[in-house]
Amino acid sequence: MRPFLAILAIALMGVTLIWQVTDGARAVTAEGARRLHAVERTPTMPSPYLTDMSGKTVRLQPDVGGVALVEFIYTACPTICRYAGDSFARLKGRLAAAGLAKGVRMFSVSFDPLRDDPMALSDYAETHGADGDIWKVGAPAVTDLRGLLSGYGVTVIADRFDGYEHNAAIHLIDERNRLVGIFDIDDIDGVVEAIRR
Amino acid sequence: MTTGFQRCGEFALALLLLLLCAAFRRTLEADPVTHMLVQLPALAWAGWLFAGVASVRRPRLEAAPTNAGGGAGLLIVFFGIVFWMLPRSIDGALTSPEIEAAKFLTVPFLVGAPLRLSWYRAHPILRGFLLSNALSMLGVLAWLYMAAPIRVCNSYLVEDQQRLGLAFLLVALSLAAIWGGRLFFKPDGGSAGDLLPDLKANGSTSYDT
Amino acid sequence: MQATILVISLLGMIAVIAIFLRAISHGATASQSGTVSDNIEQKRSRLIWGLLVFGVIVTAGSLWNWPHDAEASSDSISVNVTGGQWFWEMDRETVPAGKPIIFNVLSKDVNHGMGVYTADGTLLFQAQGMPGYVNKVKYIFENTGTFKILCMEFCGLSHHDMNASFKVVANASGEK
Amino acid sequence: MSMTSTAAPSPQTGAVKVAMLISGAVFVLMMLVGVLMRAAQGDLLDLDPALFYQLMTAHGAGMVGTAGLSGAAIMWYFLGRHVALTRWVFHIFLALFLLGVVLILGAIFLGGFGAGWTFLFPLPAISGGAWDLGAAAAFLLGLVSIGVAFLLFYLEAGRAMISAYGGLGNALGWPLAFGGSTENAPPPTIIAAATVTVFNTLGIVVGAAVLVVSLINLYLPEFAVDALLAKNMIFFFGHVFINASIYMAVIAVYEVVPEYTGRPWKSSRIFALAWASTLLFVMAVYPHHLLQDLVMPGWMLIMGQVISYLSGIPLLAVTAFSLIVYLKGSDIRWDLAAGLLVLGVAGWSVGSVPAIMDGMISVNKVMHNTQWVPGHFHIYLLLGEVAMAFGFMAWLVRGDVAQSRFTTLDRLGIWVYIAGAGGFTLMFLISGALSVPRRWAVHMEDWLTQDRIATGFAVLAVLGALIFVLRFVGGLGRSSKA
Numbered sequence A: 001m002r003p004f005l006a007i008l009a010i011a012l013m014g015v016t017l018i019w020q021v022t023d024g025a026r027a028v029t030a031e032g033a034r035r036l037h038a039v040e041r042t043p044t045m046p047s048p049y050l051t052d053m054s055g056k057t058v059r060l061q062p063d064v065g066g067v068a069l070v071e072f073i074y075t076a077c078p079t080i081c082r083y084a085g086d087s088f089a090r091l092k093g094r095l096a097a098a099g100l101a102k103g104v105r106m107f108s109v110s111f112d113p114l115r116d117d118p119m120a121l122s123d124y125a126e127t128h129g130a131d132g133d134i135w136k137v138g139a140p141a142v143t144d145l146r147g148l149l150s151g152y153g154v155t156v157i158a159d160r161f162d163g164y165e166h167n168a169a170i171h172l173i174d175e176r177n178r179l180v181g182i183f184d185i186d187d188i189d190g191v192v193e194a195i196r197r
Numbered sequence B: 001m002t003t004g005f006q007r008c009g010e011f012a013l014a015l016l017l018l019l020l021c022a023a024f025r026r027t028l029e030a031d032p033v034t035h036m037l038v039q040l041p042a043l044a045w046a047g048w049l050f051a052g053v054a055s056v057r058r059p060r061l062e063a064a065p066t067n068a069g070g071g072a073g074l075l076i077v078f079f080g081i082v083f084w085m086l087p088r089s090i091d092g093a094l095t096s097p098e099i100e101a102a103k104f105l106t107v108p109f110l111v112g113a114p115l116r117l118s119w120y121r122a123h124p125i126l127r128g129f130l131l132s133n134a135l136s137m138l139g140v141l142a143w144l145y146m147a148a149p150i151r152v153c154n155s156y157l158v159e160d161q162q163r164l165g166l167a168f169l170l171v172a173l174s175l176a177a178i179w180g181g182r183l184f185f186k187p188d189g190g191s192a193g194d195l196l197p198d199l200k201a202n203g204s205t206s207y208d209t
Numbered sequence C: 001m002q003a004t005i006l007v008i009s010l011l012g013m014i015a016v017i018a019i020f021l022r023a024i025s026h027g028a029t030a031s032q033s034g035t036v037s038d039n040i041e042q043k044r045s046r047l048i049w050g051l052l053v054f055g056v057i058v059t060a061g062s063l064w065n066w067p068h069d070a071e072a073s074s075d076s077i078s079v080n081v082t083g084g085q086w087f088w089e090m091d092r093e094t095v096p097a098g099k100p101i102i103f104n105v106l107s108k109d110v111n112h113g114m115g116v117y118t119a120d121g122t123l124l125f126q127a128q129g130m131p132g133y134v135n136k137v138k139y140i141f142e143n144t145g146t147f148k149i150l151c152m153e154f155c156g157l158s159h160h161d162m163n164a165s166f167k168v169v170a171n172a173s174g175e176k
Numbered sequence D: 001m002s003m004t005s006t007a008a009p010s011p012q013t014g015a016v017k018v019a020m021l022i023s024g025a026v027f028v029l030m031m032l033v034g035v036l037m038r039a040a041q042g043d044l045l046d047l048d049p050a051l052f053y054q055l056m057t058a059h060g061a062g063m064v065g066t067a068g069l070s071g072a073a074i075m076w077y078f079l080g081r082h083v084a085l086t087r088w089v090f091h092i093f094l095a096l097f098l099l100g101v102v103l104i105l106g107a108i109f110l111g112g113f114g115a116g117w118t119f120l121f122p123l124p125a126i127s128g129g130a131w132d133l134g135a136a137a138a139f140l141l142g143l144v145s146i147g148v149a150f151l152l153f154y155l156e157a158g159r160a161m162i163s164a165y166g167g168l169g170n171a172l173g174w175p176l177a178f179g180g181s182t183e184n185a186p187p188p189t190i191i192a193a194a195t196v197t198v199f200n201t202l203g204i205v206v207g208a209a210v211l212v213v214s215l216i217n218l219y220l221p222e223f224a225v226d227a228l229l230a231k232n233m234i235f236f237f238g239h240v241f242i243n244a245s246i247y248m249a250v251i252a253v254y255e256v257v258p259e260y261t262g263r264p265w266k267s268s269r270i271f272a273l274a275w276a277s278t279l280l281f282v283m284a285v286y287p288h289h290l291l292q293d294l295v296m297p298g299w300m301l302i303m304g305q306v307i308s309y310l311s312g313i314p315l316l317a318v319t320a321f322s323l324i325v326y327l328k329g330s331d332i333r334w335d336l337a338a339g340l341l342v343l344g345v346a347g348w349s350v351g352s353v354p355a356i357m358d359g360m361i362s363v364n365k366v367m368h369n370t371q372w373v374p375g376h377f378h379i380y381l382l383l384g385e386v387a388m389a390f391g392f393m394a395w396l397v398r399g400d401v402a403q404s405r406f407t408t409l410d411r412l413g414i415w416v417y418i419a420g421a422g423g424f425t426l427m428f429l430i431s432g433a434l435s436v437p438r439r440w441a442v443h444m445e446d447w448l449t450q451d452r453i454a455t456g457f458a459v460l461a462v463l464g465a466l467i468f469v470l471r472f473v474g475g476l477g478r479s480s481k482a
Helices: A002-021 A030-041 A079-099 A118-128 A141-153 A188-196 B002-025 B025-030 B033-057 B065-085 B087-095 B097-119 B124-147 B158-185 C002-025 C033-062 D013-041 D050-084 D086-111 D133-165 D172-178 D186-220 D227-261 D271-285 D298-310 D312-328 D336-358 D361-367 D372-395 D408-431 D443-480
Strands: A050-051 A057-059 A067-073 A104-110 A137-141 A156-157 A164-168 A171-173 A177-183 C075-083 C087-090 C094-096 C100-107 C110-116 C125-129 C135-140 C145-151 C163-169
Touching: A002 B065, A030 A177, A030 B087, A050 A079, A057 A137, A067 A141, A079 A104, A079 A118, A079 A171, A079 A188, A104 A118, A118 A137, A137 A141, A171 A188, A171 D312, A177 A188, B002 B025, B002 B033, B002 B097, B025 B033, B033 B087, B033 B097, B033 B158, B065 B087, B065 B097, B065 B124, B087 B097, B087 D133, B124 B158, B124 D186, C002 D312, C002 D361, C002 D408, C033 D186, C033 D298, C033 D312, C033 D361, C075 C094, C075 C110, C075 C125, C087 C145, C087 C163, C100 C110, C100 C125, C110 D050, C110 D133, C125 C135, C125 D361, D013 D050, D013 D086, D013 D372, D013 D443, D050 D086, D050 D133, D050 D186, D050 D227, D050 D336, D050 D372, D086 D133, D172 D271, D186 D227, D186 D271, D227 D271, D227 D312, D227 D372, D271 D298, D271 D312, D298 D312, D298 D361, D336 D361, D336 D372, D336 D408, D336 D443, D372 D408, D372 D443, D408 D443
Parallel strands: A067 A104, A104 A137, C075 C100, C094 C163
Antiparallel strands: A050 A057, A050 A137, A067 A171, A156 A164, A171 A177, C075 C087, C100 C135, C110 C125, C110 C145, C145 C163
């Protein structure tokens, strides 16, 4: 009897534990958890100052009453950030077409501020058609970088080709600077739909 | 029979393993292959050795009626392994010091130690079943990591993830060869630390009924 | 081809049946001394060696020209055949006779089997089509006419309705 | 004579009889399903294609599973004569097996699953609307349950043989095969059982992996599976499993035929060598199912062809040859059991001929996936494994040996069964030679005649089988009274 009860108790505890640490079997990866928590807990994001492509200082936050879309890049990136830039460009077009562009700000934020000076940023902006008005490309101060990335839950690791790999995504920030949604970078429909609401 | 000298040696080895795992934490954790297939097994091994030493001093540990048949202990091991197979936990260990500390406690004491205290009490069929399952599931893990369309750990590169998948496959094949080979050529394998079912004793004396 | 295979198989099967029938009807007639037993082992090893030698000859003969050779040559023509639930797509509707045709067999979804049949229903050759792979098979049509493609690998609800046809035309008018 | 009728009763006659009763009933039921399918192909019956493919899936899974079950029961029964087995393992085996059957039947007839028993990736996930993922998952879980049942079965068999013979190598008869040492040579039953235990455990481990992979892929399709790898794993598992059922069933021949011929079946060196090579062949021959997968490495296809031929040699030159020698040299007293067991070996041997033919790459090009394929495997299942299982059933309930008689009904049963099964399988071979593809719910006009003749023969085979099962049920009643 005792072993049976012990097994039952351990099974219960074990299932509860696994259920808890996977948010009810909904997120087994850190990225899955981050996205789930954005929707459920809407944590407030840091809003440091960025130096944008024209050398001006802007704050990483939406306009009053608007929303912001944030993605993280580095301009030397050969692959995923190019793709992210393209998708931001398409997104901008879609938002304009849907008449939603007014209250939206878009930020491509570099996590490589040492290399991404205004010159590099403006090259990137030009390549992808960032206008500097709705869509800004900027880099935080080196001292703000760590806090910014950990606030967003973005992990940047060096790859073997002098570049980086990171969990690329489009982050939706509401007017009170809270993270309310995380989307795959090609999920343009999802972003548009979320902003419409 | 384990001599006192041997016991001391095992205890020292366990401590050394823990120490090495902690000291070379950064190096081991930089690569998912060494993280998952060197550090975690080494921690579990340390726990295994601790439990072996402890059970010599306190034989009641190994004969606890609650763990008759080894079922309760093996279930703890099962959940411990499931927890540390979650990519979230591995990512967590790299970003949060609390989770990292938990790893150094739970892998030895909720995986290695209960395994040592339960394995020989389990029925040979249960042991064989668990071993065969381990092989199948290592194969499945290998495939999961090689086929995953996404990076499952934010802290590791995609190519590292695929290398990890391949490593799981190699581990599965080597374990299959070792376990299989022993059944053919070393049927009496049942000495301490040996994971093979104690088959020669015909079961009746070596495990709980 | 098929008729020959059937005849050879039937002869082999009849031989095995005959041996069993003979053993059953001859029960209790053989002597049971030790010398007979030696004799039996001799027979057995002769049987094994005979089967081995026969096997080596047949294997070598049947594989001498690799049956799956699909090397492209200067005059070969490629055709892509794609299977999907439940249709065949071909990128050409006619192929010339007398030239090596290389069929690249693909699949859009599940496993299919491209079986090429003559108009009167004789299977000429086949190749599997599976997702993610291109199976290449080469064939030289000797006759012109209409040929059919039937599905040879079970692929779901309308597996039996998955057919297509194409034409083999005289060499000169074959498309470039 | 010492090893024959005086052997100690097997510890689990009751459970084995239950397993054989289930086997016999399912065999007859699934044969009826087969008749329905042949009748539908012959346009004698109007079956919706969806239902046809569901029945086909049930027939395949049911027959393979039951062949495995009956083979396992035979092995368990006779293994119990030589080594001490743990009783409850067989009960758990039966329970898990039945759980699997329930899941599979539910998946097919409630969920509409009809992807064939081979669950060839990715068909279970891509049904074209015929069934939903839940049905596919239930089917795969059913197979997992049956796999676990067999895994436990073999673990216990392996444990018992290792502890009795000191290592699997000894139980396999390797000292005898490779060293010529006749000392402590294990009996034929042990050598056969150990061989099957090794290769089918491996088969099940591979099968479990591909089943779990398929299950994950059902719900997370972005975890892509390599279609060629999945095919290799599925056919390895499937081939090994169905072969295991025959290799287990033949143990009945080794153990029972000596009771009739009065000459013991001994483990000779050639016997041990034959089984050692069988161990290798069974695992290496599966690429002969993939001869039309042209992206397979050439050497594997050649291996498939060569080993397909070599596999026939231990069967013909050792098991069949020895049986023929025993039959010739003795005054056998025929009854239903003896007749069916001898038929089993004969059918298996006969079936190997068209099988080896189909294993040749150049033949396979025009025979693969035609009805030639069900033709050859129905010969060595219907007239091989199933005949052996029926023979074992007849032997189990034959009562007192002295009173055992070959009744008219028995003779009628055997001849009806041979005529039915023989004609039925011959029609498959002829249809295959006429290029009729296998697994088609609806047949073309030209093929109907053969289908209709085959349906007639199939009915005869079912009648024969029904006689055997009813005789068994009657015998059960008698023996429980005694």
